[in-house]
Each structure stands twice: as C-alpha cells, then as structure tokens.
Amino acid sequence: MRIVETPINGIWALKATPLIDERGWFARLVDVDEISAHALPFTIVQANASFNAKRDTLRGLHYQAEPHGEVKIVRCTAGVIFDVGVDIDPASPTYLQWHGCELSSDNHDALLLGPRIAHGFQTLSDNAEVHYLMGAPYIAAAQRGLRWDDPQVGITWPDPISERILSDRDLEFPLLPA
Numbered sequence: 001m002r003i004v005e006t007p008i009n010g011i012w013a014l015k016a017t018p019l020i021d022e023r024g025w026f027a028r029l030v031d032v033d034e035i036s037a038h039a040l041p042f043t044i045v046q047a048n049a050s051f052n053a054k055r056d057t058l059r060g061l062h063y064q065a066e067p068h069g070e071v072k073i074v075r076c077t078a079g080v081i082f083d084v085g086v087d088i089d090p091a092s093p094t095y096l097q098w099h100g101c102e103l104s105s106d107n108h109d110a111l112l113l114g115p116r117i118a119h120g121f122q123t124l125s126d127n128a129e130v131h132y133l134m135g136a137p138y139i140a141a142a143q144r145g146l147r148w149d150d151p152q153v154g155i156t157w158p159d160p161i162s163e164r165i166l167s168d169r170d171l172e173f174p175l176l177p178a
Contacts, residue, residue, distance in 0.1 A: 001028045003038045003112070008099040009092045010114030011085040012038070014073065018108065027108060030073060030133060040071050040114055046134040052079075052123045057165040058157075060120015061086055061146040061173075068142035069115025071135035076103040079128030081121040082158050086146060089116035096176075098155050103130075118146045122157050122164070145173040152176045 004013040014035075018025035035042045050059065061084070064070050074083055084100040102124070103109055113119055121130065146153065148170065 001031055001034065003034065006099045007094065008085065008087050008097050008117075009094045010087055010089065010117045011099045012112040013101065014075075014110040014112055016108035016110075029075065029108065029110065035112060040112070040135075042071050042073075042112075042135045044133050044135065045137055046132075048132040048134060049077075050130045050132075052081075052128045052130070053126060054165055055123050055126050055128075056163065057123045057128070058120065058148055058170070059167070060084070060170065061118040061148055061153075062120065063088060063116075063118040063144050063146075064136070064139060064142040065144050066115070068136060068139045070113075070138075071115055072113050072119065073110050073133040074103065074113065074119065074121075075108075075110035075131050076105060077129045077131045078105050079123065079125035080104040080106075081123050081128050081130060083111055083121045084119070084155055085111060085113045086118040086153055086155070087116065088118050088146070092116070096153055098153055100155065118144075120148055124158065145170065147173045147175050150175050152178070
C-alpha cells in the first residue's frame with residue numbers, strides 16, 4: 001500500500017500494490033500505522049458497505065458535523081465508481097475544492113478522507129459495491145450533506161446523464177449560500 005497526497009487537504013489516495021503469482025494476488029489494503037504516520041490517526045470503529053444495483057446511482061455528498069467528523073477509507077469491491085471528496089473546512093486553503101477518481105474492483109485503490117471532507121460517488125457500472133472503514137461512529141444527529149450539483153463546488157461528474165438515481169434526502173440538501 002502506498003499513500004499518495006492529492007491536491008485537496010484531507011484527502012489521500014491509497015494505492016494497492018498487489019503481489020502477483022500463479023495463484024492470483026495478495027495486497028495489503030490498509031495499514032493503520034502507516035496511515036497514522038503519513039496522514040491521520042485512524043482506528044477502525046465500523047465497517048459499512050453499500051450495494052448499488054444500477055449504473056448512475058449517486059450517493060452524497062455526506063459528512064458529519066463537528067465534533068463528530070469521520071475519517072474514512074472508501075474502496076469499491078465490485079464494479080466501478082467515481083468517488084469524490086469535497087473539502088468543507090472553511091479554514092483550509094482548498095475549501096470547497098474537490099477531488100475525484102475512479103475506484104474499482106480491478107484497480108483496488110481507495111481514498112482516505114479526513115473528518116472535514118464531504119463524500120459522495122456515482123456508480124459507473126451496475127452492481128457496484130462500496131466498502132467503508134470508519135474511524136468514528138455514526139451519529140444521526142450530526143448527519144449533514146452538500147448538494148451533488150452545487151455550483152460553488154462545481155464537481156464534474158463523468159458521463160453527464162439525464163437521469164441519476166438519488167435518494168430524496170440527497171435531493172433535498174440545500175445549495176450553499178452565494
């Protein structure tokens with residue numbers, strides 16, 4: 001596993017380095033000591049998964065309000081997603097900037113997202129499964145979100161489509177004040 005900085009504060013790419021032989025492959029996907037040494041203290045307190053039956057499902061952008069911010073590692077274990085993190089720390093030099101990348105069951109990569117990052121993804125295949133390792137417990141009262149299409153953030157989602165599949169909750173997140 002290699003940790004690679006992205007241009008956005010609070011987001012790191014975790015690059016798998018599989019060892020391949022005639023049996024298949026093996027890779028260390030998470031090393032909490034290495035993550036703590038390079039990025040953030042991280043202890044796994046929950047493991048979550050989402051299954052997305054249809055391509056063009058969009059989830060997010062979700063985060064928890066402080067002091068309940070979540071450090072998380074996101075990996076696509078089946079199919080392909082376009083994964084996005086948005087810096088929501090007003091004191092950060094990359095405030096409201098985003099980083100997106102393709103995560104798939106083929107590339108084995110992941111994103112490490114800090115506690116002041118809103119997270120979302122769009123599925124690029126049917127039957128996409130996403131696995132989350134969480135560094136903080138879920139607190140329903142701290143749940144917040146940004147609109148996936150907020151013009152102040154300006155995420156360029158892949159393959160513009162007319163009918164994304166979103167939850168009512170995600171559709172109701174307000175736009176940021178101008």
